[in-house]
Structure formats: structure tokens, C-alpha cells
Amino acid sequence: xxxxxxxPRYLIKTRGQQVTLSCSPISGHRSVSWYQQTPxxxxxFLFEYFxxxxxxxxxxxxxxxxxxxxxxxxxxxxxxxxxxxSALYLCASRAGLASQETQYxxxxxxxLVL
Amino acid sequence: xxxxxxxxxxxxxxxxxxxxxxxxxxxxxxxxxxFWYKQPPSRQMILVIRQEAYKQQNATENRFSVNFQKAAxxxxxxISDSQLGDAAMYFCAYRSxxxxxxxxxxxxxxxxxxx
Numbered sequence: 001x002x003x004x005x006x007x008p009r010y011l012i013k014t015r016g017q018q019v020t021l022s023c024s025p026i027s028g029h030r031s032v033s034w035y036q037q038t039p040x041x042x043x044x045f046l047f048e049y050f051x052x053x054x055x056x057x058x059x060x061x062x063x064x065x066x067x068x069x070x071x072x073x074x075x076x077x078x079x080x081x082x083x084x085x086s087a088l089y090l091c092a093s094r095a096g097l098a099s100q101e102t103q104y105x106x107x108x109x110x111x112l113v114l
Numbered sequence: 115x116x117x118x119x120x121x122x123x124x125x126x127x128x129x130x131x132x133x134x135x136x137x138x139x140x141x142x143x144x145x146x147x148x149f150w151y152k153q154p155p156s157r158q159m160i161l162v163i164r165q166e167a168y169k170q171q172n173a174t175e176n177r178f179s180v181n182f183q184k185a186a187x188x189x190x191x192x193i194s195d196s197q198l199g200d201a202a203m204y205f206c207a208y209r210s211x212x213x214x215x216x217x218x219x220x221x222x223x224x225x226x227x228x229x
Contacts, residue, residue: 043219056216099147099211105159
């Protein structure tokens with residue numbers, strides 16, 4: 001099975017712009033989670049989607065949003081970019097919502113905001 | 115809220131030796147899962163090992179084992195016979211059973227393996 005894929009891998013934007021990141025989960029996985037990883041804050045949970053519904057959301061401003069499509073692919077959008085949004089954005093998928101299920105991570109999208 | 119603490123920002127080990135990475139967590143819940151993830155320089159996060167809180171037996175995966183002390187809320191990772199390929203960032207993570215959508219990660223420990 002192919003792993004979790006994320007596009008694009010690298011992105012450079014300027015302040016005030018918006019950006020959309022894409023994540024394709026492992027085939028058959030219905031849950032997709034997004035994380036922001038920065039040197040200062042580490043890995044922080046953004047949100048999780050399951051069957052096109054947002055199940056939980058981390059402590060991020062409303063500029064961060066996401067959605068999931070019927071094929072389980074997910075997109076994350078950040079509007080009005082700020083310098084502090086520069087980070088590695090990781091997507092992870094798991095088959096369902098059982099707590100013991102392993103999350104499989106993608107390679108990440110590195111976003112640089114200038 | 116649950117928090118995960120990794121008190122060792124960096125660790126170093128000689129090839130073929132054993133190293134232990136520390137992790138403590140804070141929770142009032144009795145049922146949860148703990149994970150160790152490895153993030154090599156290529157950035158793909160990989161699951162190393164998983165522990166279920168209701169199981170007293172420590173999890174083991176080949177050269178990787180954990181020392182799970184539930185009362186002390188401690189979950190350390192032992193890597194035996196360290197290899198150069200073990201060099202990576204290691205993250206300890208907690209997932210509640212009650213709210214299994216929320217996974218909390220520690221700040222990570224950067225492991226260097228010296229040849």
C-alpha cells in the first residue's frame with residue numbers, strides 16, 4: 001500500500017496570502033489528522049477529520065481550517081498568513097477512530113512565510 | 115489537560131551501546147495509549163512502539179523496549195545495540211481513550227549515534 005502523501009512538499013508564501021495543503025491518506029484509512037511542527041512549539045494538533053466531519057480541533061485561530069472529501073483526502077487551509085505560520089505541516093492517517101490504532105504520518109509540507 | 119514531557123532535548127550513544135530516553139506525562143485518566151515515534155532527518159515520522167495503559171507488561175519491538183511505570187506516569191524508551199540508523203528525533207505521545215482524537219506529543223529528544 002502506498003503511504004500517506006502530502007503535496008506540495010515545499011511552499012514559500014508572503015504574509016497576508018493564503019495557502020492550501022493537501023493530504024492523501026493510506027488507502028482504506030478514513031481518519032486524517034493535521035499537525036503543525038515548529039522548533040519552538042514542537043508538534044501541535046490542528047484537527048482531525050473522519051468521514052468528512054471534523055472530530056476535534058486544537059487550539060489554533062480560525063485562520064486554520066480544513067476539510068475532508070468523500071475519498072478521505074483532506075485539505076488544510078491557512079488564510080492571512082503570518083510569519084509565525086512558518087512550519088512543517090504533518091498529516092497523519094489511521095483506519096478508524098479506535099484509540100489503539102496507529103497513526104501513519106506523511107512526509108510533511110514545509111511552509112515558509114516571508 | 116494531558117501534557118507530555120521529555121526532559122532530554124539531546125542524547126548521545128555509542129554504536130552498539132544501550133540508551134534510554136525519558137518521558138513523563140500528566141493525566142487524570144486511567145485508560146490511554148502511549149507511543150514512541152521516530153523522526154529521522156528525512157522527516158517521515160515512524161511509529162517505534164506502542165503501550166496500552168491497562169497492560170502491565172512492557173511492550174517490546176526487537177531492539178526497542180519500554181519501561182512503563184503507570185503510577186509514576188513514566189514511559190521511557192530503551193534502545194539496545196544502537197545502530198547508526200537509530201539517529202533521529204524521538205517523540206513520546208499520549209492518546210486518551212476517552213477523547214481519542216487528541217494526541218499529545220512531547221517536545222522530542224534528538225538522539226545522536228556515534229560510530
